[in-house]
Amino acid sequence: MEPSNGKPFRSGCVALLGRPNVGKSSLANALVGVKIAAVSPKAQTTRQVVRGIVQTPEAQIVLVDTPGVHEPRHELGRFMIRQIREALEEVVGICFLVEATDQRLSSLDRRILEWIREAKRPTALVVNKVDLLKSPEALWKVVALYQDAYPFEEIIPLSATRGSNLDVLLERMTSWLPESEPLFPEDLLMDRTERFLAGEIIREKVFLETEQEVPHSVAVLVESFKSPDEYPDRKRLSIRASIVVEKEGQKIILIGSQGAKIRQIRLAAEEELESTFGHPVNLDLWVKVRPHWRRSEQGLRQMGYGDS
Numbered sequence: 001m002e003p004s005n006g007k008p009f010r011s012g013c014v015a016l017l018g019r020p021n022v023g024k025s026s027l028a029n030a031l032v033g034v035k036i037a038a039v040s041p042k043a044q045t046t047r048q049v050v051r052g053i054v055q056t057p058e059a060q061i062v063l064v065d066t067p068g069v070h071e072p073r074h075e076l077g078r079f080m081i082r083q084i085r086e087a088l089e090e091v092v093g094i095c096f097l098v099e100a101t102d103q104r105l106s107s108l109d110r111r112i113l114e115w116i117r118e119a120k121r122p123t124a125l126v127v128n129k130v131d132l133l134k135s136p137e138a139l140w141k142v143v144a145l146y147q148d149a150y151p152f153e154e155i156i157p158l159s160a161t162r163g164s165n166l167d168v169l170l171e172r173m174t175s176w177l178p179e180s181e182p183l184f185p186e187d188l189l190m191d192r193t194e195r196f197l198a199g200e201i202i203r204e205k206v207f208l209e210t211e212q213e214v215p216h217s218v219a220v221l222v223e224s225f226k227s228p229d230e231y232p233d234r235k236r237l238s239i240r241a242s243i244v245v246e247k248e249g250q251k252i253i254l255i256g257s258q259g260a261k262i263r264q265i266r267l268a269a270e271e272e273l274e275s276t277f278g279h280p281v282n283l284d285l286w287v288k289v290r291p292h293w294r295r296s297e298q299g300l301r302q303m304g305y306g307d308s
Contacts, residue, residue, distance in 0.1 A: 010059040010177035013051070013090050017116075018097035019108050020044055020068025023128040027097065027160040028052045028065040031170065035276060036190040036197070037065050038204035042215050044068055045207055047076070047305065049083045051191040053184050059174045060182040062191075064091055069108050076294040079305055088115060093176035094123040095169070100130045100157065102142050105149060113150050122176050125152040126169065131159040195225040198273060199304075202241055202285070205268045206254070209261065214253055217246040219293065219303035228279050237279040242286045244293065244303060251287045262287065 016024040020043035029035050032052040038045050046067045054061040064087045067080040088094070094116055098109070116123050125146050133139055143155050154172055158165035184191070199220040207215040224240040243265075245251055255262050266285050273281045293299035300306040 007058060008179040009181065010174060011062070011180040011182050012092040012177040013062040013064050013183070014093045014095060014173045014176065015064045015066060015087055015091040015121075016095050016097060017066055017084070017088070017112060018068065019106065019112070020070055022068070022097040022099050023160045024068070024097050025050075025065055027095075027126070027128065027158075028063050030160045030163055031061075031063060031166060032189055034189055035201075035272075036192070038200040038207070040204055040207035040215075042207050044070060044077075044080070044216065045204065047080055049087050053188055053190065054170065055182075055186055056170065056174070059177055060184065060186075061170065061173050061177065062183055069112050071108075074294045075296055075300055076305060079300055085115070088119045088121070091119075091121060092178065093173060094119065094121050095126045095156075095173070096123055096146075096152070097126045097128050098142065098146060100127050100133050100139060100142055102145065105145060109146075110149070116150065122153045123150070124154045124156055124169070124172055125150075127155065127157040128160055130157045130164070131162050194227070194277065195222045197276065198222050198225060198239055199241065201272050201276065202243070202265075202269045202283075205265045205272070206243060209265050209268065210253065214245065214250050217250055217294070218254075219244045219290075219305075221304065227277065235280065237273065237277055237281045238284075239273065239281065240284040240286075242288050244288050244290050246289070246291055246293060248289055251289050254287050 016028060018024055025037035025039050025046050028037055031054050036052040037050050050065045052063040066084045066087050072078045072081050127142060130139060139157055156169050158169060199222045203218060203220040206218050221242045223242060226238045228234045243254060262285055266283050270281045270283045293303055297306060
């Protein structure tokens with residue numbers, strides 16, 4: 001494939017790496033231009049690596065959106081950490097995301113920096129959420145904090161939610177890519193199925209509508225996904241999904257008084273599913289209990305997680 005400017009076409013994978021809630025998935029969504037990953041204020045919303053594809057005239061950038069680096073407390077957490085480490089082996093560059101309001105390096109930040117040293121890939125420090133700062137001086141304080149710990153190739157301050165400085169980041173990512181044909185078809189936006197994305201949207205709404213331990217115990221299994229694109233006789237996208245929790249008490253919370261909470265989740269999910277897939281949606285939700293599913297490899301596989 002030859003760009004119109006005559007330069008060789010470039011293609012490759014770039015990792016988005018960082019602690020939970022620094023904005024990796026928000027940045028991936030902003031760069032791709034559509035939603036490819038669930039986003040919520042709660043830690044560990046992202047559980048699986050998702051690859052989003054950014055197509056420019058000169059390059060195809062495959063963004064590897066990784067789970068937030070954390071201290072794993074069960075098999076699900078260990079699965080997430082393994083995915084991060086494996087992702088670092090496939091990429092040609094790394095974007096280490098931090099928050100513009102950081103005051104110190106955490107133990108997780110130090111662990112990430114050690115992984116970056118081991119990976120030996122070109123790395124940019126991406127300072128997200130600069131829109132929250134009250135003065136430019138505050139930005140340079142956080143930059144100095146991280147620069148003292150690692151010699152980053154470039155510092156890129158930006159706001160994923162406001163879309164500022166994304167062009168600078170894309171230019172830096174493109175410079176890392178080797179000359180190569182596209183890794184994915186040009187019209188593809190992510191490496192996951194529509195069924196997967198539907199499950200992530202539903203789980204995101206559970207995260208947004210519930211508190212305490214409930215979100216972290218939730219998995220979503222999409223059991224049926226019938227779209228007018230595949231079934232022309234249908235006028236609506238029909239989805240049946242199970243929201244799985246670990247305790248009966250969590251099930252009661254999710255259903256709510258007279259079904260109010262699950263209805264709220266369903267309506268919020270239907271609205272975004274319709275916007276995402278372009279069809280009216282019938283969403284049928286069920287809540288099921290699977291005790292301790294996060295604590296065993298078998299439980300993970302049953303919920304759609306686990307190493308391939």
